[in-house]
Amino acid sequence: MSATIKLENKHFPVLLKELISIISPLYGGTFLDCTFGQGGYSKKILEKKNNKVIAIDRDKSVVLYAKEIQQKYNNRFNFYNIKFSEISSIKLESKDLKGIIFDLGYSNNQIKDLNRGFSFKSRGKLNMMMGINNFSCHEVISNMSEENLIKIFKYFGEEKFSKRIARKIVEIRETKKINTEDLAKIVDGVKKFKNYKLNNSTKVFQALRIYVNKEISELIYGLINAFNLLPVGGIIVVVTFHSIEDKIVKFFFKNYSEIKNSSRYLPNKINNIKCLSLKNKKPITPSNAELKLNPPSRSAKLRFAIKTSHKSNFEEFIGKFKKFTDIEKLKFDK
Ligand SMILES: C[S@@+](CC[C@H](N)C(=O)[O-])C[C@H]1O[C@@H](n2cnc3c(N)ncnc32)[C@H](O)[C@@H]1O
Numbered sequence: 001m002s003a004t005i006k007l008e009n010k011h012f013p014v015l016l017k018e019l020i021s022i023i024s025p026l027y028g029g030t031f032l033d034c035t036f037g038q039g040g041y042s043k044k045i046l047e048k049k050n051n052k053v054i055a056i057d058r059d060k061s062v063v064l065y066a067k068e069i070q071q072k073y074n075n076r077f078n079f080y081n082i083k084f085s086e087i088s089s090i091k092l093e094s095k096d097l098k099g100i101i102f103d104l105g106y107s108n109n110q111i112k113d114l115n116r117g118f119s120f121k122s123r124g125k126l127n128m129m130m131g132i133n134n135f136s137c138h139e140v141i142s143n144m145s146e147e148n149l150i151k152i153f154k155y156f157g158e159e160k161f162s163k164r165i166a167r168k169i170v171e172i173r174e175t176k177k178i179n180t181e182d183l184a185k186i187v188d189g190v191k192k193f194k195n196y197k198l199n200n201s202t203k204v205f206q207a208l209r210i211y212v213n214k215e216i217s218e219l220i221y222g223l224i225n226a227f228n229l230l231p232v233g234g235i236i237v238v239v240t241f242h243s244i245e246d247k248i249v250k251f252f253f254k255n256y257s258e259i260k261n262s263s264r265y266l267p268n269k270i271n272n273i274k275c276l277s278l279k280n281k282k283p284i285t286p287s288n289a290e291l292k293l294n295p296p297s298r299s300a301k302l303r304f305a306i307k308t309s310h311k312s313n314f315e316e317f318i319g320k321f322k323k324f325t326d327i328e329k330l331k332f333d334k
Pocket residue numbers: 012013014034035036037038039040041042056057058059062082083084085103104105106107108130218219
């Protein structure tokens with residue numbers, strides 16, 4: 001195998017060096033890797049002998065990588081095939097949980113597997129399921145009303161041409177089943193121009209992926225459950241890849257790391273106690289060297305916070321993003 005081919009196949013965990021330098025002061029305990037993927041983060045954390053990792057991923061296909069790590073590290077590693085909104089179901093054997101890590105979005109393997117339909121280069125039936133889903137993208141494109149398709153493209157993709165794309169989908173599905181290449185062609189046909197920075201279909205594909213996998217609700221409840229699971233002094237680290245994800249994480253960390261003015265005229269505000277400590281206000285982004293080696297890392301942003309006290313009410317956080325979670329709840333007739 002030539003050096004180039006080897007490099008192409010290589011998996012580059014995003015912002016790995018930065019993640020490790022942030023969590024290493026807490027070494028000597030258990031870390032929960034909520035987005036195991038190919039195990040890039042888990043493996044690196046396990047290199048230090050006194051660390052343990054509990055890893056989860058909703059994608060069954062990663063069990064292969066998990067088994068490999070399990071063989072090497074035995075009782076220092078455990079894997080669960082669940083969604084991270086369900087992490088409270090994990091029975092922690094010890095109370096030494098030091099950190100919870102999220103590296104959001106799809107993995108290298110998911111985007112490269114053209115049968116799974118995450119990429120507009122994919123062929124065949126629309127899929128986009130990460131794992132543990134109720135329906136696929138094919139069902140959405142075949143059955144969702146025009147009005148709701150517009151909402152999905154507009155809010156989850158920030159797609160300017162939402163109305164015209166939704167109209168065309170509804171028109172074409174009357175005569176044929178729309179597959180992945182048809183969808184990319186529909187978007188190209190509507191947009192007619194090429195944006196050289198972004199493929200014409202990127203926003204529509206992102207929007208559908210978010211809806212199919214309920215990524216916004218997953219993130220909101222993943223963060224709340226991670227916070228509740230973590231002891232005081234533990235760290236939450238999140239790597240995001242698009243602006244909606246980053247807005248959610250930024251709000252969660254910033255809002256709960258500030259003391260709000262409690263007014264006697266607004267007694268509810270008293271609920272808003274500070275329970276996180278934020279070291280970096282600005283996110284950490286990939287270095288030039290990482291960008292050169294792994295260009296897809298360009299949209300990554302890492303934020304982290306330390307838990308400073310317990311808190312049970314996250315209504316303000318849930319309410320702030322209700323506009324998005326309501327769209328994820330939109331139904332379609334089969
Ligand atoms: C960017 S990859 C993680 C890569 C990993 N850090 C590594 O170094 O190999 C994201 C992974 O998170 C998983 N994932 C995404 N959303 C999830 C969720 N709600 N619950 C559990 N796993 C999820 C995906 O299936 C994917 O494998």
